[in-house]
Amino acid sequence: MSPNADSPAVEVRGLNKRFGDTAAVAGLDLSMERGRVLALLGPNGAGKTTTVEICEGFLRPDGGHVRVLGLDPVGRAEQLRPRIGVMPQGGGAYPGVRAEEMLRLVASCTANPLDPGWLLDVLGLSSAGRTPYKRLSGGQQQRLSLACALIGRPELVFLDEPTAGMDPQARRLVWDLITALRADGVSVLLTTHLMDEAEALADRIVIVDHGRPVADGTVAELTAAPEGQQELRFRSQPALDLDLLLAALPEGCAATEVRSGHYVVHGAIDPQTVSTVTSWCARHGVLAQELRVSQRSLEDVFLELTGRELRA
Numbered sequence: 113m114s115p116n117a118d119s120p121a122v123e124v125r126g127l128n129k130r131f132g133d134t135a136a137v138a139g140l141d142l143s144m145e146r147g148r149v150l151a152l153l154g155p156n157g158a159g160k161t162t163t164v165e166i167c168e169g170f171l172r173p174d175g176g177h178v179r180v181l182g183l184d185p186v187g188r189a190e191q192l193r194p195r196i197g198v199m200p201q202g203g204g205a206y207p208g209v210r211a212e213e214m215l216r217l218v219a220s221c222t223a224n225p226l227d228p229g230w231l232l233d234v235l236g237l238s239s240a241g242r243t244p245y246k247r248l249s250g251g252q253q254q255r256l257s258l259a260c261a262l263i264g265r266p267e268l269v270f271l272d273e274p275t276a277g278m279d280p281q282a283r284r285l286v287w288d289l290i291t292a293l294r295a296d297g298v299s300v301l302l303t304t305h306l307m308d309e310a311e312a313l314a315d316r317i318v319i320v321d322h323g324r325p326v327a328d329g330t331v332a333e334l335t336a337a338p339e340g341q342q343e344l345r346f347r348s349q350p351a352l353d354l355d356l357l358l359a360a361l362p363e364g365c366a367a368t369e370v371r372s373g374h375y376v377v378h379g380a381i382d383p384q385t386v387s388t389v390t391s392w393c394a395r396h397g398v399l400a401q402e403l404r405v406s407q408r409s410l411e412d413v414f415l416e417l418t419g420r421e422l423r424a
């Protein structure tokens with residue numbers, strides 16, 4: 113068993129970091145269990161990369177408590193580095209180095225590396241092994257950067273926007289790989305601007321804005337509608353008599369035809385309300401199509417919490 117095996121994968125409390133007048137991180141807390149995937153979301157400039165770089169030990173915090181695998185990432189960098197994998201934002205390598213050479217170089221710096229040929233194959237890079245880094249496509253450079261993060265069999269990986277610039281096929285491949293890492297017990301802290309990526313991969317999501325956490329929870333927790341404010345949607349023929357439907361519904365519900373043939377019932381949507389709507393439809397010979405109790409999307413929640421103005 114590795115040292116400090118009982119400690120969280122990442123624990124951050126009251127983290128602060130300034131760059132001149134800019135408070136990049138301003139009192140951030142987060143905690144991540146081992147073997148889980150945590151997604152850090154936030155608008156541009158929210159402080160995600162700064163937080164990740166502090167956890168990786170590349171930046172020194174101005175204040176706060178940070179432990180990664182139970183270790184201080186700056187003071188205990190020598191013990192920590194061999195146990196973590198890092199995929200920085202935008203990747204990076206010597207421009208002239210060939211893809212396979214680069215991966216073998218990184219592998220040679222680790223104690224028990226994976227087989228570089230196998231990893232290139234898993235990431236769909238076998239045919240690009242002899243291509244110089246600068247001639248790889250953006251998506252290939254990203255995948256090589258991911259391979260470099262994983263070659264040393266890390267216990268914890270930091271992935272800063274791992275699928276930025278990738279086509280949908282490459283993105284799926286990376287998602288499958290992250291899912292497989294989690295199944296192997298690897299902890300993953302990723303940043304992303306892609307809500308579907310966070311939804312597909314993350315056990316927990318922390319949304320940050322102006323260097324502070326503004327939400328923390330599972331996707332289900334974050335997107336759950338407040339009690340009594342759920343929606344039931346269905347499609348049917350236009351111009352149903354909604355006064356009649358409303359009379360059948362419990363007090364506090366509202367029913368509207370949002371556009372021709374598209375209906376929304378707002379209120380406390382419980383099994384009884386659903387049954388009332390379907391029985392009313394049956395009694396009036398109405399076929400309710402695509403009937404669903406809808407939740408807010410993660411993007412709705414993100415925009416609600418962080419606003420719609422464009423960030424610098």
Ligand SMILES: Nc1ncnc2c1ncn2[C@@H]1O[C@H](COP(=O)(O)OP(=O)(O)OP(=O)(O)O)[C@@H](O)[C@H]1O
Pocket residue numbers: 131134135136154155156157158159160161162163
């Ligand atoms: N080395 C630096 N020097 C000066 N300011 C910096 C530096 N690094 C980051 N900042 C500033 O700190 C703030 C947070 O930046 P950071 O890169 O952590 O945000 P982010 O959430 O990762 O953004 P993005 O989604 O655009 O990658 C920004 O205002 C940024 O301009």
